[in-house]
Amino acid sequence: MNSPQTAAPAPNEDSAPVPSPGAGPGPAPVATACDLELVIPAYNEEQRLAPTVLALAEHLRGMPLTAALRVVDNGSSDRTAECVDRLAASGIPVTVTGCSRRGKGAAVARGMVGTRARWVGFCDADLATPATAVDDAVALLRDGWQVVIGSRRCTGARIPVRQPALRRLGGAGFRLATRRFSGPVKDTQCGFKFFEAGAARRVFADVTTTGFAFDLEVIARARALGLSLTEFPVVWSDQEGSSFRPFADGRRVAGELWRLHRTMHRLPPRVVHHAHAAPSARAAGEAG
Ligand SMILES: Nc1nc2c(ncn2[C@@H]2O[C@H](COP(=O)(O)OP(=O)(O)O)[C@@H](O)[C@H]2O)c(=O)[nH]1
Numbered sequence: 001m002n003s004p005q006t007a008a009p010a011p012n013e014d015s016a017p018v019p020s021p022g023a024g025p026g027p028a029p030v031a032t033a034c035d036l037e038l039v040i041p042a043y044n045e046e047q048r049l050a051p052t053v054l055a056l057a058e059h060l061r062g063m064p065l066t067a068a069l070r071v072v073d074n075g076s077s078d079r080t081a082e083c084v085d086r087l088a089a090s091g092i093p094v095t096v097t098g099c100s101r102r103g104k105g106a107a108v109a110r111g112m113v114g115t116r117a118r119w120v121g122f123c124d125a126d127l128a129t130p131a132t133a134v135d136d137a138v139a140l141l142r143d144g145w146q147v148v149i150g151s152r153r154c155t156g157a158r159i160p161v162r163q164p165a166l167r168r169l170g171g172a173g174f175r176l177a178t179r180r181f182s183g184p185v186k187d188t189q190c191g192f193k194f195f196e197a198g199a200a201r202r203v204f205a206d207v208t209t210t211g212f213a214f215d216l217e218v219i220a221r222a223r224a225l226g227l228s229l230t231e232f233p234v235v236w237s238d239q240e241g242s243s244f245r246p247f248a249d250g251r252r253v254a255g256e257l258w259r260l261h262r263t264m265h266r267l268p269p270r271v272v273h274h275a276h277a278a279p280s281a282r283a284a285g286e287a288g
C-alpha cells in the first residue's frame, strides 16, 4: 500500500465527517446511525472511487437495511475528497473523514472505531470484490458472527483476474511467514471484512499496524479476544491502478511483520472459526 510519510494532512483531519451536499444544515453527526456502515480507505483515488461509490450505493439501496458509506482519506494530494462531495445524489449518505495517521490500516481503524452503525465493514476503492458480496457478509452478521472475512482462498471463491506474478509470490511468502497469526484463516489480506460494531471497536482500539499488514493484526486480535469469526468466499479481480509498490511497500510490510512477531507473541488464540460457503459466491462460481 502506498502509505505516504510526508503528505499534507487532510483539511478535516480527525474531525467529524463532512456531510455531502444535500445532507442538510446543522452540525455534522459523529457518524451515521444505521444498520451497516461501509468504510472505504482512499488515497489518491479520484479516478477509481466514484464508480465504486455509485455501485455500492446502488446495491445498498436495494438491500433491506439502512446503510451509509464513509471514505477515509489521509492526505490525498488529488481531488479524492471533492470527488466524494459530488456523490451526494447516490441516494446513500456518503461522508469523507480525515485521518492524521498515514496508511490504509490507520484509515480503516479510524472508520471502524468511529462508527455508530450496528455492523461495519470495509472494502477497497477499486471494488475488487463486487458489491453483491455485501449480501453474503450481512447474512453472516445476521446469523450472529462477529467477524466476517471475505476470502479468495476458501471453497467457492473465484479470481477472474489474478494479481501479477510478483504480488502472488509475495503473497505466498506472506502466508508462510504469518501462519501463527492467521491460524485457520486462509486469506488475511482480502480487503473485504465486516464486523459487529462492538467487536470492531474492541479489535481496532488496540490495532497499531497502520500499513498493509494491518489485516493480520486485526485477525490476530479478533482470535485472541475469542470473537466468533468466519470466512466466506468472494469473487475478486485484480484492478488497474494499484498503489502498492512491490519493493517500497513490500519492505514496509516486512517491517510491520517483524514488529508484530515481537509484540504479539503472547496473544492466545481462542478463535471460534468456521469456513462458510456463502450463497452468492457459490452461485457465481457455479455460473462462471
Ligand atoms: N486512506 C488511505 N487509503 C489507502 C492508503 N494506501 C492504500 N489505500 C487504499 O487501500 C485500498 C487498496 O489499495 P490498492 O492500491 O487497490 O492496493 P491493492 O489492491 O492491494 O493493490 C484502496 O482503497 C486504496 O485507496 C493510504 O495510505 N491511506
Ligand SMILES: [Mg+2]
Pocket: 124, 126, 128, 239, 242
Ligand atoms: Mg486494489
